[in-house]
Amino acid sequence: MRQSTHSLNVELQQKEEEPIKISRLINSIYYFIESVFIIAEKHGYRLVAIHQGKLLTDQTYKTVKGARIAFLKMWSYKAWKEGVKANWSHFYPPDPKWLEKNIQTGTR
Secondary structure, eight states: OOOOHHHHHHHHHHHHTOOOEEEEBTTGGGGTOSEEEEEEETTEEEEEEEETTEEEEEEEESSHHHHHHHHHHHHGGGOSSTTOOOOBOOOBOOOHHHHHHHHHHHTO
C-alpha cells in the first residue's frame, strides 16, 4: 500500500519531536533526597537531584548506566541503611506540569 507524501512527512515529524522521557529514582527518600531523575537527551543522559528547592546536581553523562553509577558515587553514603539499592523506573514521558515544576524548583 502506498502512502502519500503528506502522510509520510507527518510521520517523520512526529518521530523527530519525541516527547521528553525521564527515569525517576523511585526510592529517592531512602537517600533523604526529594527528587532524583534522569532526562534522556539527544546527546546523553542528564542526572538531576533536587532537595528542598535546591539543585544538588545537574550533570550529563554519555550513557544511562553512567548517570546511575554517578548517582551512587555521589549519594550512596546518604542511604538510610547499608545495602539499599537504587530503584529506577523505566523511561516514560512525565506530566509536563510536574517536569516544569521540578525544573523551576531546581533553578532557584
